[in-house]
């Protein structure tokens with residue numbers, strides 16, 4: 569049977585533009601799907617740079633205006649890899665032009681924008697995905713499978729951290745290329761939408777909906793020079809955020825994220841404690857899922873770890889021989905595989921986060937920011 573080509577138009581060639589381009593180029597070498605991606609065009613505002621990117625990553629053409637790309641008849645799907653303030657505008661334009669959408673996280677700047685995106689994409693029936701990629705690491709998917717099988721029994725606790733240290737310097741400006749994350753106008757929020765959104769997505773996927781939160785945030789450095797004006801301006805993002813949460817299933821959670829944890833570059837960890845078993849995962853040892861099984865005889869009980877590299881483990885059988893390691897980049901390839909698999913069989917249950925799933929995460933982020941402002945517990949809207 570001949571393959572059905574899905575011609576991709578990628579917008580933004582920064583960090584995520586590269587991880588996604590790598591995924592498009594690797595997917596068909598390791599996974600078999602009837603629908604396959606074709607790197608048709610990439611879009612960036614700097615012609616020289618976008619041309620060089622197209623050549624390096626094998627895109628057949630390039631554009632310097634995303635609106636032109638979205639209009640093109642020879643593009644089937646748009647991949648949005650631009651800063652957060654452009655996701656909604658680009659996605660809504662894609663829907664007008666009948667393009668499938670693969671959108672980077674967070675879905676939007678806030679829930680209100682996200683709702684417009686969900687409404688429009690669901691009315692159009694167009695396939696849509698949000699890149700909450702950590703779900704697709706073998707050890708994280710295995711954690712989900714173990715919880716879904718009921719092996720933990722009743723779940724009591726969920727805790728997650730995402731720690732970095734790259735904004736400690738007072739001299740770092742806000743805004744512009746590479747630093748848009750420090751500018752609330754472009755990012756929407758600080759660590760909440762950037763880092764905690766990942767933790768929240770994984771938590772909701774594994775342990776169900778979060779119904780209530782109580783948060784605190786801090787902006788440690790109050791003013792930074794803005795690259796656009798050269799002037800010192802107030803910093804309006806959250807530099808750090810910690811919040812307590814209640815899940816629908818009655819379990820309790822604690823989440824923390826900061827860009828001021830000296831020594832930590834990207835430490836994403838989570839742990840789940842159930843009646844019968846506990847599970848823990850650490851991005852720095854991403855192939856392993858740690859677990860404690862209370863069901864074994866008392867004198868053998870201990871924390872152990874599963875190296876998720878065997879043929880039995882999610883996605884691992886498509887790669888090398890058992891015992892070898894996968895990395896960060898594989899999470900994107902696996903998410904893409906799930907998307908293309910769903911195009912092959914639209915009647916099957918979707919195994920990846922779509923706009924509506926991502927709206928649920930956006931609602932938690934909104935509730936967290938509201939709680940930090942008011943000092944009150946806040947109920948989370950249901951997506």
Ligand SMILES: NC(=O)c1ccc[n+]([C@@H]2O[C@H](COP(=O)([O-])OP(=O)(O)OC[C@H]3O[C@@H](n4cnc5c(N)ncnc54)[C@H](O)[C@@H]3O)[C@@H](O)[C@H]2O)c1
Pocket residue numbers: 579580581582583584585611612613634648649650651652654672673674699700701745746762
């Ligand atoms: N899934 C993940 O793990 C993950 C990790 C990092 C970033 N992200 C998300 O990906 C998105 C991009 O982040 P990044 O780290 O790649 O940022 P980046 O700054 O490295 O890249 C952004 C790109 O967008 C381009 N761009 C900006 N405005 C544009 C416009 N109007 N037209 C065309 N191109 C435009 C920039 O030139 C740049 O190439 C953000 O939404 C971010 O939250 C997700």
